[in-house]
Amino acid sequence: MSRKEFFVNRYRELGWEYEPVCPKQAIRINTMNAKESDVVERLWCRGVKLEEVPFVDSGYWVCQSKFSVGATAEYLLGLYSIQEAAAQIPVSLFTRLQNKTVLDACAAPGGKTVQLANLMHNSGAIIALDVGKRLIALTNHLERCRVKNTIVYLMDARQASRLKLKFDRVLLDVPCSGNLTSGPDWFKMRTKEDIERNAAVQREILTEAVKTLKDDGEIVYSTCSLEPEEDELNIDWAIKNLNLQTVKIDCYGEKGVTSVFGEELDTGVENCRRIWPGQTQGFFVCKLGKRECV
Amino acid sequence: MDAIKDFASRFNTNLRLNQNFIIKKENRYFLLNPRLKKLVSEDFFHAGVYLGKAKDGKFFPSFSLLAMIAEKEDANKVVVNEMTEWFFICGRDVFRQGIVNVAGSKRVGDHTLVLNQHGECLGFGKIVQNLDEEKGRVAVWNVSDVGDFLRREH
Numbered sequence: 001m002s003r004k005e006f007f008v009n010r011y012r013e014l015g016w017e018y019e020p021v022c023p024k025q026a027i028r029i030n031t032m033n034a035k036e037s038d039v040v041e042r043l044w045c046r047g048v049k050l051e052e053v054p055f056v057d058s059g060y061w062v063c064q065s066k067f068s069v070g071a072t073a074e075y076l077l078g079l080y081s082i083q084e085a086a087a088q089i090p091v092s093l094f095t096r097l098q099n100k101t102v103l104d105a106c107a108a109p110g111g112k113t114v115q116l117a118n119l120m121h122n123s124g125a126i127i128a129l130d131v132g133k134r135l136i137a138l139t140n141h142l143e144r145c146r147v148k149n150t151i152v153y154l155m156d157a158r159q160a161s162r163l164k165l166k167f168d169r170v171l172l173d174v175p176c177s178g179n180l181t182s183g184p185d186w187f188k189m190r191t192k193e194d195i196e197r198n199a200a201v202q203r204e205i206l207t208e209a210v211k212t213l214k215d216d217g218e219i220v221y222s223t224c225s226l227e228p229e230e231d232e233l234n235i236d237w238a239i240k241n242l243n244l245q246t247v248k249i250d251c252y253g254e255k256g257v258t259s260v261f262g263e264e265l266d267t268g269v270e271n272c273r274r275i276w277p278g279q280t281q282g283f284f285v286c287k288l289g290k291r292e293c294v
Numbered sequence: 295m296d297a298i299k300d301f302a303s304r305f306n307t308n309l310r311l312n313q314n315f316i317i318k319k320e321n322r323y324f325l326l327n328p329r330l331k332k333l334v335s336e337d338f339f340h341a342g343v344y345l346g347k348a349k350d351g352k353f354f355p356s357f358s359l360l361a362m363i364a365e366k367e368d369a370n371k372v373v374v375n376e377m378t379e380w381f382f383i384c385g386r387d388v389f390r391q392g393i394v395n396v397a398g399s400k401r402v403g404d405h406t407l408v409l410n411q412h413g414e415c416l417g418f419g420k421i422v423q424n425l426d427e428e429k430g431r432v433a434v435w436n437v438s439d440v441g442d443f444l445r446r447e448h
Contacts, residue, residue: 152340
């Protein structure tokens with residue numbers, strides 16, 4: 001069996017019939033820097049045709065453009081970010097972000113960090129962590145988009161408790177195996193071992209995040225992986241081992257799968273959202289809180 | 295912190311930032327707010343608003359600092375038309391014909407901010423032709439522009 005067949009069979013078991021897809025490019029307008037309608041009009045005048053993404057605020061699909069939307073004056077001035085539509089969902093799930101202390105544990109290249117700052121109106125504080133050269137991309141993004149409320153540390157998310165801070169909100173957009181929309185070679189490049197290794201790292205990050213979360217805090221966990229080991233199985237594990245509970249969310253996507261390859265998961269996993277590739281890339285998102293507080 | 299004050303004075307304005315909230319990390323300067331000042335620890339990589347860096351006796355401003363200076367009414371500024379805006383962010387100099395408005399100094403040798411017609415700061419340059427003259431060739435040399443964000447990526 002080829003690797004592609006291996007993955008396609010798994011998706012079929014989870015309820016999705018594979019088909020090649022090419023999601024549309026999307027942008028998100030940084031309303032802290034400009035009025036949304038003004039930016040849409042300015043881009044329209046440049047010949048960029050946009051269509052509102054129905055399931056996120058200030059998100060637009062790029063339907064037509066004669067040039068890269070990453071090379072306009074509006075982009076360089078931080079009036080919008082290029083951010084895939086499904087990737088705009090996680091930050092939108094937090095409640096009452098203004099003036100909060102927020103951990104963005106795997107922050108680079110910073111699309112979601114900027115989105116957080118935007119929804120916080122640059123109030124409160126974001127602590128953004130990541131490792132390696134990715135920090136340069138992150139800080140460039142923060143500077144371009146005029147983010148003022150963020151402190152960045154060169155730190156592995158698995159060491160976050162060293163900060164000795166407690167957070168109201170924790171974003172875990174964890175490193176993952178990606179999905180088939182990232183390119184034609186995805187199937188060739190991924191193995192089950194990769195997925196299991198990533199899933200183990202993700203559990204370590206979840207474990208560390210819980211140590212930093214205030215009792216009434218919120219965690220949003222997301223991946224762009226379609227593999228249940230990194231998604232529903234990790235959330236099931238967190239419910240059973242980290243005293244966490246899922247929170248119902250009202251957003252785009254299908255309910256999390258509670259029967260995975262013959263294993264029955266906690267019913268709370270249903271509160272997760274699984275997004276099969278189509279209009280967007282493949283994605284998984286879940287909101288969690290400490291059990292006694294949910 | 296004098297580096298920042300001195301840099302702003304090149305545009306004939308006085309930028310007063312609260313010194314208690316400016317922190318230096320190696321050769322880089324950052325402006326914090328009280329909340330961040332309370333939270334930040336010494337080993338940070340980036341914090342608050344990046345202001346710029348000092349290197350070999352020169353100060354290299356961030357675009358956030360330039361935007362702050364541009365908010366000062368008395369700062370030297372030129373406003374450019376849409377075509378010149380595009381050329382400028384591609385790293386080109388500004389021709390006199392592309393300037394639609396001048397505020398502050400028009401003297402050769404002075405520095406000036408370059409703004410688009412929405413009042414957004416695109417970067418800065420050095421005046422190389424008296425801006426009172428209606429025509430001519432290059433009027434403002436490009437020293438730094440926001441197209442740098444793209445050039446950094448490559």
